[in-house]
Amino acid sequence: MSERNGTETLLRLDHVTVRFGETVALDDVSLSLRRGETCVIQGAAGSGKTTLMKTALGLIKPDEGHVYLFGVDTLTARETELNELRSHMGILFQEGGLFDSMTIEENVGYPLVNMKSLKCPPGEVLARVQQALDFVELGHTLEKVPSELSGGMRRRVGIARAVVTRPSLLLYDSPTAGLDPITANTIMALIAKERDTRGTATALATHRYQDGFLLANYRYNAHTERLEDAGGKNLHTMFIVLGEGRIVFEGTQQELETSPDPYVSKFAKPLKE
Amino acid sequence: MFDFLKGPILSIQTFFLLSGRAMVNIFRSPHYADDISLQMDIIGVGSLPLILLTGLFTGAVITLQMSRALNTYGASGQVGNIVAITLVRELGPVLTALLVAGRNASGIASEIGSMKVTEQIDAMRALGTDPVQKLVTPRLLAMATMLPVLTIISDFMGLVGGYVVGSVLLNLTTPTQFWSSAYQALEYRDIAQGLIKPFVFALVIALVGCHAGMNTTGGTQGVGRATTQAVVVSSVWVIVLTFFISKFFVDF
Numbered sequence: 001m002s003e004r005n006g007t008e009t010l011l012r013l014d015h016v017t018v019r020f021g022e023t024v025a026l027d028d029v030s031l032s033l034r035r036g037e038t039c040v041i042q043g044a045a046g047s048g049k050t051t052l053m054k055t056a057l058g059l060i061k062p063d064e065g066h067v068y069l070f071g072v073d074t075l076t077a078r079e080t081e082l083n084e085l086r087s088h089m090g091i092l093f094q095e096g097g098l099f100d101s102m103t104i105e106e107n108v109g110y111p112l113v114n115m116k117s118l119k120c121p122p123g124e125v126l127a128r129v130q131q132a133l134d135f136v137e138l139g140h141t142l143e144k145v146p147s148e149l150s151g152g153m154r155r156r157v158g159i160a161r162a163v164v165t166r167p168s169l170l171l172y173d174s175p176t177a178g179l180d181p182i183t184a185n186t187i188m189a190l191i192a193k194e195r196d197t198r199g200t201a202t203a204l205a206t207h208r209y210q211d212g213f214l215l216a217n218y219r220y221n222a223h224t225e226r227l228e229d230a231g232g233k234n235l236h237t238m239f240i241v242l243g244e245g246r247i248v249f250e251g252t253q254q255e256l257e258t259s260p261d262p263y264v265s266k267f268a269k270p271l272k273e
Numbered sequence: 274m275f276d277f278l279k280g281p282i283l284s285i286q287t288f289f290l291l292s293g294r295a296m297v298n299i300f301r302s303p304h305y306a307d308d309i310s311l312q313m314d315i316i317g318v319g320s321l322p323l324i325l326l327t328g329l330f331t332g333a334v335i336t337l338q339m340s341r342a343l344n345t346y347g348a349s350g351q352v353g354n355i356v357a358i359t360l361v362r363e364l365g366p367v368l369t370a371l372l373v374a375g376r377n378a379s380g381i382a383s384e385i386g387s388m389k390v391t392e393q394i395d396a397m398r399a400l401g402t403d404p405v406q407k408l409v410t411p412r413l414l415a416m417a418t419m420l421p422v423l424t425i426i427s428d429f430m431g432l433v434g435g436y437v438v439g440s441v442l443l444n445l446t447t448p449t450q451f452w453s454s455a456y457q458a459l460e461y462r463d464i465a466q467g468l469i470k471p472f473v474f475a476l477v478i479a480l481v482g483c484h485a486g487m488n489t490t491g492g493t494q495g496v497g498r499a500t501t502q503a504v505v506v507s508s509v510w511v512i513v514l515t516f517f518i519s520k521f522f523v524d525f
């Protein structure tokens with residue numbers, strides 16, 4: 001794997017089709033994500049966002065097409081090689097995916113302990129876990145189990161587990177689904193903070209317009225420790241809208257906002273309730 | 274035209290694939306010793322009270338039912354003999370397996386199933402652990418060792434139950450006669466049959482439970498479906514397989 005070069009493609013989907021029996025969950029989807037880029041994937045329920053995320057991780061094998069992670073074809077890669085690639089990625093699952101038989105400490109430390117290719121010395125695990133939990137402001141929950149935490153806190157633990165390996169590519173599957181607006185904003189702020197402090201390439205699946213808007217227009221300032229308006233500077237954010245497994249829109253925020261397509265434009269403005 | 278067969282055939286295919294991988298993993302590291310011993314505790318120790326109680330009453334009730342028939346032929350001294358054969362060859366293995374299927378196939382399916390719907394299985398794979406190695410193989414090993422042990426215990430408790438009813442309550446035989454006729458009735462092939470059956474049933478119960486759990490879809494409702502399916506399918510297989518194993522032993 002080549003070391004940091006500015007425009008390295010971290011993730012590339014090449015005409016990917018995924019079927020579950022009769023349902024076509026992804027239909028001829030192509031996209032690529034380079035270092036420093038953000039990709040916001042929007043779409044209605046059942047449009048294939050989760051499937052896209054799992055296919056990108058190599059958890060679902062595409063029926064057609066190829067998925068390249070860090071330039072390696074996941075279709076022909078062996079499981080050990082896949083694990084090595086995955087150790088450079090972090091994922092937050094829609095349903096959380098926290099192991100409910102383990103404590104928060106064990107959950108967050110899990111990738112460090114189990115991913116051989118990370119070669120994390122056992123003595124360092126606790127410090128890294130503490131650091132990741134401090135990042136999401138849950139440094140005091142080490143001994144708790146997931147069921148003792150609120151939904152929003154569990155999402156934050158999920159983020160801590162995703163970032164603990166210091167990945168260069170992060171996938172967030174619907175991180176704000178089912179949360180109240182305030183908690184949702186906290187989560188999005190954390191995602192932006194991780195992206196802007198470590199420069200992680202970020203793919204975000206969401207059904208909330210505000211989430212994409214925030215990533216495209218705000219930047220985390222490490223000095224003031226808060227999000228600030230990036231002043232319309234291009235933050236390398238690409239928007240994708242999925243409809244029934246197909247990419248129905250791909251472009252910038254401006255293009256999204258001016259799209260004439262009625263389905264696409266639903267994702268370009270805050271939903272009026 | 275044969276579209277309705279697609280589902281079942283697909284699930285048989287995934288079942289054998291999972292079984293194959295679980296068995297190959299037995300010989301591969303890493304070995305999750307903690308998970309194996311935890312499962313042994315859940316399956317073996319956890320089922321023990323149930324097995325003790327049902328074993329005892331099964332032996333007792335066989336003796337009770339047989340006592341009249343044996344009396345008619347004046348063969349009441351044979352009661353130990355009959356209880357031993359029916360228990361060791363058939364009822365011990367089958368009843369134990371059915372109880373363990375009800376208790377543990379459901380437990381396995383619901384535990385793995387809820388891990389599946391909350392994406393813990395996906396998380397495991399994403400974080401570098403083979404879920405078959407971590408979840409299926411330990412349950413398979415624990416079941417394959419504990420079910421034969423539970424069956425032996427159940428057989429023994431059945432004989433105790435038979436003894437209590439036959440010798441103490443009904444006075445059909447003397448204690449010595451009961452135990453010696455029970456002992457003499459059993460041949461090596463009975464013991465073999467009585468141990469092969471629980472071993473085969475164990476594979477079926479563990480794998481059917483794991484397969485149902487791993488293929489759960491559709492949220493919490495799906496977990497309920499998977500649990501029911503695991504118990505029904507494994508119980509039916511136990512009954513069907515006991516016929517074929519018995520047939521094999523009768524023929525040879």
Ligand SMILES: Nc1ncnc2c1ncn2[C@@H]1O[C@H](COP(=O)(O)OP(=O)(O)OP(=O)(O)O)[C@@H](O)[C@H]1O
Pocket residue numbers: 020023024025043044045046047048049050051052094174207490
């Ligand atoms: N394991 C599976 N088996 C069968 N069908 C599946 C499976 N996973 C997803 N699907 C189907 O694929 C389609 C896409 O599902 P997916 O979960 O990717 O949607 P989504 O965009 O994430 O939806 P949501 O916003 O509700 O999370 C749906 O029609 C779904 O029913």
Ligand SMILES: [Mg+2]
Pocket residue numbers: 049050051094173174
């Ligand atoms: Mg989803």
